[in-house]
Amino acid sequence: MTASNIKKFDELTGQILGVLYEGFPVPRPLLLGDLMPGGISFDERIGFDVPNKHGEFLFASIEWLAESGYLRYKQKIHATGYTDCVLTAKGLEVLKATPDSLSTESSLGEQLVDASKIGAKSLVGDLAGQVLSIGVKFATNHFGLPG
Template sequence: MKSENIEKFNDIVGTVLGHLYARFPVPTIIDAELIGINTACEVVEGPGGVGQIVDRDDEDERFFLHTVSWLVSAGFAQAGHRTSSAFINVVLTSKGLEVLKAYPSSLTAGPSIGDQLLGASKSGATALLRSTVNEALSLGCKYISQSVSF
């Protein structure tokens, strides 16, 4: 049985990579609302009954932001900058695009990894999304190891 964090990570990675693949090469904003997390601030009662706007402390939103940070640091995407709740001007790197244009090892034709991620994230096919993310990350690791020389 996989860790709940790994499954959540795979779900986010699949949705984000599919989103970036569909918009390539146009930079886009990536925020937690992409995966259904409400990022709106809350209005709470402040001193004297006056409304006060505060940021929510949302564990799912933090997990989302850490996952996208990992995609950037692992070289799948690049981002112009990050705000407290979003990444701005995000686009696939050449490595990310190469991985998503590849065909899964079980196929020689048909939908690419990127097309499968996009379709699975739109249709809610969680099992396909997770298995395709595993394929994409494995392929990405192979590309990294081939480009690193000691």
């Protein structure tokens, strides 16, 4: 994975978690057309739209977040997205955290929502990186691993 993939993953993660945080606890769909409008291409061989490499990257990101315990979903709809997505307890706890290094009282989730609304992709990616780092610390402390 290249540094640009990590940056892209962080930006998508921030966008995904921000959407779910804003609507919590109500499950909502995570749709390719909403999160990455250019993520679908027409496949002439089979005669309909399918996720392209950008769409597949989004889907892989959502799958990773689910497998890592940040969110859950009911089902994947092949070329469309995921149904009934919601933050898990871990995802909510991490997003409610307020980093000590910040002089703000806003949680990471609130900051993600605000940054997403103004389209600050770089900030969304930076915040998502902080969320994932806190999630790792929570996991290692929970399992008694050095962290």
